Amino acid sequence: MENKDxxxxxxxxxxxxxxxxxxxxxxxxxxxxxxxxxxxSDLAKILKSKSNEKISLATIYNTVSAFKNRNYLKEISIxxxxxxxxxxxxxxxxxxxxxxxxxxxxxxxxxxxxxxxxKIPGKKIKSVEVLIxxxxxx
Amino acid sequence: MENKDxxxxxxxxxxxxxxxxxxxxxxxxxxxxxxxxxxxSDLAKILKSKSNEKISLATIYNTVSAFKNRNYLKEISIxxxxxxxxxxxxxxxxxxxxxxxxxxxxxxxxxxxxxxxxKIPGKKIKSVEVLIxxxxxx
DNA sequence: TTACCTGCAAAGAGTTTGCAGGTAG
DNA sequence: CTACCTGCAAACTCTTTGCAGGTAA
Numbered sequence: 001m002e003n004k005d006x007x008x009x010x011x012x013x014x015x016x017x018x019x020x021x022x023x024x025x026x027x028x029x030x031x032x033x034x035x036x037x038x039x040x041s042d043l044a045k046i047l048k049s050k051s052n053e054k055i056s057l058a059t060i061y062n063t064v065s066a067f068k069n070r071n072y073l074k075e076i077s078i079x080x081x082x083x084x085x086x087x088x089x090x091x092x093x094x095x096x097x098x099x100x101x102x103x104x105x106x107x108x109x110x111x112x113x114x115x116x117x118x119k120i121p122g123k124k125i126k127s128v129e130v131l132i133x134x135x136x137x138x
Numbered sequence: 139m140e141n142k143d144x145x146x147x148x149x150x151x152x153x154x155x156x157x158x159x160x161x162x163x164x165x166x167x168x169x170x171x172x173x174x175x176x177x178x179s180d181l182a183k184i185l186k187s188k189s190n191e192k193i194s195l196a197t198i199y200n201t202v203s204a205f206k207n208r209n210y211l212k213e214i215s216i217x218x219x220x221x222x223x224x225x226x227x228x229x230x231x232x233x234x235x236x237x238x239x240x241x242x243x244x245x246x247x248x249x250x251x252x253x254x255x256x257k258i259p260g261k262k263i264k265s266v267e268v269l270i271x272x273x274x275x276x
Numbered sequence: 277t278t279a280c281c282t283g284c285a286a287a288g289a290g291t292t293t294g295c296a297g298g299t300a301g
Numbered sequence: 302c303t304a305c306c307t308g309c310a311a312a313c314t315c316t317t318t319g320c321a322g323g324t325a326a
């Protein structure tokens with residue numbers, strides 16, 4: 001269980017002022033046992049229900065964006081008009097359940113090593129991500 | 139080089155009337171040597187420059203959507219607010235060049251076999267896609 | 277003739293931005 | 302005090318929808 005001080009330090013160390021709103025957002029994102037997958041509207045709902053004082057949508061967008069830039073959050077590629085984020089910023093792959101719009105972490109060892117046999121001169125590889133789309137059986 | 143008749147048959151066989159607009163769109167998409175990757179706005183620009191008569195954006199959206207549902211186009215998952223489509227509807231993977239927003243096909247054999255070791259009871263796998271993000275060297 | 281299709285404009289969803297007022301340091 | 306942050310509303314982008322008129326069969 002992380003506490004407020006941890007978040008204050010984390011924010012300060014990356015040049016972000018530890019405002020009330022950002023600390024609330026940190027709590028919602030990181031004060032959890034499991035990694036957390038969410039969209040902005042998921043997060044907004046959670047903040048609304050947890051906090052007494054409301055946090056503006058613009059602030060949520062700004063903060064999530066700041067966290068993403070500082071590598072505190074990872075954005076996940078899904079075919080959709082919404083952005084999905086993951087508190088697990090390590091390299092790993094995902095299931096996406098199309099029946100429920102739910103995102104599930106896969107451990108790297110659950111997907112054998114990806115052997116890339118093609119060369120791409122003049123380019124550097126930024127990431128290699130596997131997305132496995134699944135559906136519920138009917 | 140496919141001709142108009144081919145497109146007319148293709149459209150008819152899937153219950154779509156071969157209208158002038160749809161044939162123009164077929165030409166833009168499929169009368170090519172290489173597979174084609176595009177966003178709606180890419181396609182709109184191409185149609186604008188190629189055709190004398192303009193095709194409404196709504197029609198382009200509707201047609202692309204109809205083609206996607208009939209498996210004539212594949213939608214590609216990229217972290218972005220735009221949808222990318224691919225005229226190559228087979229199972230295959232992609233490079234995405236973040237410097238240029240360009241999507242590049244990878245042959246399946248260019249990426250070793252993906253060995254999924256995790257089971258997902260009660261779900262069926264719809265697709266397994268690898269997206270490799272690259273950037274130009276500076 | 278009739279069901280389907282197109283074009284336009286309006287509406288929607290998600291996201292970003294400008295700016296006035298507020299707050300951390 | 303000052304730079305940074307928040308909240309609000311407006312603006313923007315991409316996409317979908319309603320509807321009147323057009324067209325394929």
